[in-house]
Amino acid sequence: MGFDVTPELQAKIDTVREFVRTELYPLEPQFLTRPFTELLPTIAELRKKVAAMGMLASHMPTDIGGGGLHFLEFARISEELGKSPIGLLVFNSQAPDAGNMELMYKHVTPEQRERFLRPLVAGEVRSAFTMTEPGHAGSNPVDMSVTAVKDGDHYVINGRKWFSTAIENAGFAIAMTVTNPKAPPHQRASMFFVPLPHPGLKILRKISVMGETGHDFFCHCEIEYDNCRVPATDMLGGEGQAFRLAQDRLGPGRIHHCMRWIGICERALDMMVERARTRKLGHDRVLGDMQSVQNWIAESRAEIDAARLLVLNAAEAIEKKGAQNARVEISCIKIFVPQVLMKVIDRAIQTHGAMGMTDDTILSWWYRHERGSRIYDGPDEVHKVVIARALLKEHALKERG
Amino acid sequence: MGFDVTPELQAKIDTVREFVRTELYPLEPQFLTRPFTELLPTIAELRKKVAAMGMLASHMPTDIGGGGLHFLEFARISEELGKSPIGLLVFNSQAPDAGNMELMYKHVTPEQRERFLRPLVAGEVRSAFTMTEPGHAGSNPVDMSVTAVKDGDHYVINGRKWFSTAIENAGFAIAMTVTNPKAPPHQRASMFFVPLPHPGLKILRKISVMGETGHDFFCHCEIEYDNCRVPATDMLGGEGQAFRLAQDRLGPGRIHHCMRWIGICERALDMMVERARTRKLGHDRVLGDMQSVQNWIAESRAEIDAARLLVLNAAEAIEKKGAQNARVEISCIKIFVPQVLMKVIDRAIQTHGAMGMTDDTILSWWYRHERGSRIYDGPDEVHKVVIARALLKEHALKERG
Amino acid sequence: MGFDVTPELQAKIDTVREFVRTELYPLEPQFLTRPFTELLPTIAELRKKVAAMGMLASHMPTDIGGGGLHFLEFARISEELGKSPIGLLVFNSQAPDAGNMELMYKHVTPEQRERFLRPLVAGEVRSAFTMTEPGHAGSNPVDMSVTAVKDGDHYVINGRKWFSTAIENAGFAIAMTVTNPKAPPHQRASMFFVPLPHPGLKILRKISVMGETGHDFFCHCEIEYDNCRVPATDMLGGEGQAFRLAQDRLGPGRIHHCMRWIGICERALDMMVERARTRKLGHDRVLGDMQSVQNWIAESRAEIDAARLLVLNAAEAIEKKGAQNARVEISCIKIFVPQVLMKVIDRAIQTHGAMGMTDDTILSWWYRHERGSRIYDGPDEVHKVVIARALLKEHALKERG
């Protein structure tokens, strides 16, 4: 019945929850106030523990070294990991690597599999996905200007990308490029592996996002491909297939994001309730006696549960009919969950008063960085149009019979 | 997986949907513009068809003459019936009768079962539930002033009730009364059957609600128990048990209401999309090309699906752990679904423009009468306090634990 | 400073407020539960008192028999009158008559002035304004199909209109018609006086709006002009001028509506506070001790005051630069005030609980009928586009220098 969890999965969830609570929460003060690079050795140690638990890249099949969790199972783990800003990273299931792994698993050549995918799953390297371009609407992936021109048995890539997340210190990037400018719009682009560092890929700047330029995994870069030569054999998927592959990558990726956001919501609600319970107002009352705070708690509880069910339902729809046919369900969670997320974080901050503004809690970090949830992977507005057009079309078809 | 529907149930849903569409939608112009009593013969005819389908009181067990649908199965039927304002009535699953039947099924004596319950399930009579009192907060059921005083082997009931829904032409009422004023608050009240008409029960007035006093099933009355004598054997459940019984009645009742509201939402969304698709704006565009309208469609789609899943999840919680232990889940749907309902209706009206204000569609009727969804069975504010207190208490226990 | 009120105007406001409170509030039970026609004699009596006060049609200049209040002065009176659903009617400043008077005052011939305008200002007749057509977007006034064809020294009008408000028992209608179908869109239409009853104007039906077909002043009709012959001298304004006149009529009309809505808001807030103050919750608390209710009161107070200031500011903008140049200000109030209005009414209903749903108070009437505020005189969506385009254009002009 419902979205029941098997006892085996529940045991895994409990283990992860406890790990996150005891191993990761205590790192937050350091995470919030020190350069991220200082945490890297600790994360490396933690990853060894996770590997020992068999949970590294648990969303990937075991044949490539992953944990072998089913898509809907991983969703539940993703929620738990989302409660810490480094949870997914420590478990090697973070974006953009998780999506890259899934994409590569389906489309790599045997050689690419060993050279790029296996070390990525093993957590030996990180990767980047360079798609978005400055001055081009991210919501329109066919509108791209970076080109890859064939030159013998190589391709030469030129042009700028931005919001190349986590590219600093990554082992390779996947480059989305126009190879066939005269083909129909959705068949113009191809993907290439670019091993890093590479003389033809320059990081122009780390983009300061919400006041932070960040380091290593936590950075967003503007980069330039400058006569970047890659062998033709390092193409990922077929020529002109990049748009289709990128679409493919998005469906499950949105489930991962949404479940991570549900995890954030749960943690924020938990903090809200705890603050309400313990913060004294005068001598005989606590904050939780205020009906305004009670309202926030109650609305959050209802909205988070609704959001989780909607995501699980979308995940199931992907399973049953494929990401393409579950477009409406996917777009629905992409507009619904970030809205709940931002409301819950906002209420948690308000419940904490001035402390909610500080980095004495993790809340303000989420307030800043998760604002992007309504923008990346398609802004709300684009997803709404997708949903509405699908429903309008369905009505039109019904009429025609 | 998920809240899957068996093929058998799906067939029933499809049958009901088609019945509602072809038999009930066409009655709406009459329903909206003529006195309801003129529809009664038609409804009687339709009930015969429903009975022939084996769907009358389908939420009740077959041993008492019901359709034998399981609680979660009926929820799906309830959604379909909700799409017409007379759907549940035609299928004899309408409030307050449905809740009364469920309550009675568990608590009647054998004699009461034959005398009151069986004809109710068979659709031969209707019933009323007289609880709310003028001047007393409906949200506080222990605050009641109607009394039943023992007098030999009878009880004599005195006092006023209001919002006694559908009592006009009902075959009996269930009276909630104080029998033990000195007992602890939750053990003061008892319930009685009052066969109607009864010399001791006067309808003081039909309360005009949203501009309509209504008739028969569609009315809300202020009534007076004036030395209303009933035999002690007509007590429903034990002495002092009324509060517990009333609580019991509410859990499943809220699922029924919520699924009905989901049905309204689906119908309203359907009308919204159809209007958007067909309403011309100038020569080459339709309303559905406007992004504002697209936004309403998309947001409604996401919110309705989230609402349905939340209700099904609450229904499952009731199944698994009982209504008492599913209080948080029940209160969550009671705040979440009416909010979605009123938003969706409002958007549908706005999409219809001036026509949305008229009774040329069913929308304005729902706009008026379903506003009550945020008030009856506990206003939003009370349910929010219930949820918040439960979460705060849970945190306190965890700490001590 | 600010929008100060002179002592003379304040005295008028106080007089009107007291009149509305003592003379009109007591009529509400009758207004809410009896056919409106039964109130007509009472209204006629009240109008005599108002005439004696010199306040009949107080928004019109004294030379035509009005009260001579300045536009911004009348706005304040309009707020007071809005507190009763019959306030403006009793003072002969109700829509559509008020707008018709203003339009006519500027554009009538001397003969029309005596025949149509003077008796209208004196309250001897009522009028209608027939513009909206079924199947045509009301938001697009150039899209019209009713025609007036010249035939000698007469015009012959044919076609259907709907939402012809208050036309039952009116003394005349103003018909908006297409006279020059081949002219540029905004120069196609002309207006005519149609004295009523007229053999060429048939009321096809009273449109049931929010459950009520209404009577006399309170009705919205679908009508047909069927070879309706009117003398060419009964044209109002010049040929092809109707669109410009209609636009002209709207600016001040929106101020009147908005101030009336502010009046409703103030009354609803007043009722909300009074209910909160007096409704007992158990023995030692009142509803007003609940923070949720306090929130509604506070938010309403802030929003209503903001709304009033915005309306007064727009009125001043009309004064200073004319309605055409104050388009942004006018569209701003047309989206802002109805939104506040509907929120405040909704909160007042929720504060009243079940009683808020009934016709024991005026709230549910407003809930039903003022929902139209977001639709008529241009739906929210159209006004938002007007504002946005104006701002975008302004930026473009700035750039060009």
Added chain:
Amino acid sequence: MGFDVTPELQAKIDTVREFVRTELYPLEPQFLTRPFTELLPTIAELRKKVAAMGMLASHMPTDIGGGGLHFLEFARISEELGKSPIGLLVFNSQAPDAGNMELMYKHVTPEQRERFLRPLVAGEVRSAFTMTEPGHAGSNPVDMSVTAVKDGDHYVINGRKWFSTAIENAGFAIAMTVTNPKAPPHQRASMFFVPLPHPGLKILRKISVMGETGHDFFCHCEIEYDNCRVPATDMLGGEGQAFRLAQDRLGPGRIHHCMRWIGICERALDMMVERARTRKLGHDRVLGDMQSVQNWIAESRAEIDAARLLVLNAAEAIEKKGAQNARVEISCIKIFVPQVLMKVIDRAIQTHGAMGMTDDTILSWWYRHERGSRIYDGPDEVHKVVIARALLKEHALKERG
């Protein structure tokens, strides 16, 4: 009429607007990506220009060296200065200095005036106001634990404060302390000047707020008074008067904040419109053609104008009846304006897409740091209670007659 601006004031506004646009906007990239201390020399230069314009501390009377603007005049200037995050600072009208100056002007001794106030107005030093304490609800200023105990002709201050804004490099702090713990709650506290640096005042930490610890003026510190001895003559105002003085300080301070927020809103709206106008979507459309974006522009325009009028109205109320009697008006703007502010900033970010998340524009800085607007100077929830109680009390008084 309305809140008209004299031609003289308009000239000043225009001058300031141009100054902010040409001198301050260009500093934003540096402000957003470099340590604030690097900007200090530039700010010192700019202040010289401002001084030459006679606009330094323009809210203060000329007899102490200020610009002599009237309260309502300064409100307009404050809006212009708010458009840059350093606008008020450059004009020496920033919080907490502006509020401190106003407080001191009324309550200092002649000696204090020359020693503390004059250099502050001249911009030679900055100041801090140390009130909020960790673990104490900031919304309850009578709940304080820092004490000042008399010791001969000195007082000795002990205890902790946090959110001591801008105390780094300040010339002096004003300390709010309990001197009379047994007096009635509102008469327990006194204020003292503490010249800085002072051996008895330690900065324990700069609190990291929204990811930034900041520097100099832009920092919030946790401090400790550790046997901090100050002469009794450095008391500000009378003994036990601190609470009253702090209240006094808040009324006008809230006007200043609100007008600054209006300035932010105007700038954000301007950026939103400009982005909408220029951002291409494909070949033939711009972002501003999307109705969702048009909606944001329109709603922002209406809400900002409403907000400004509400603030000016509250400012006028303070002028007319004093801050104490204008409590409702002040609390109304304190809940209304931050709500508009956060909505407008949020829409502007969404309009900018990924760029809105970056520090390539000023928007994300405001998103982060102005979130505090709903918390400091009393969180929304407290102000709502203030308003509601005032209205409930007013009704009770009316009844008693």
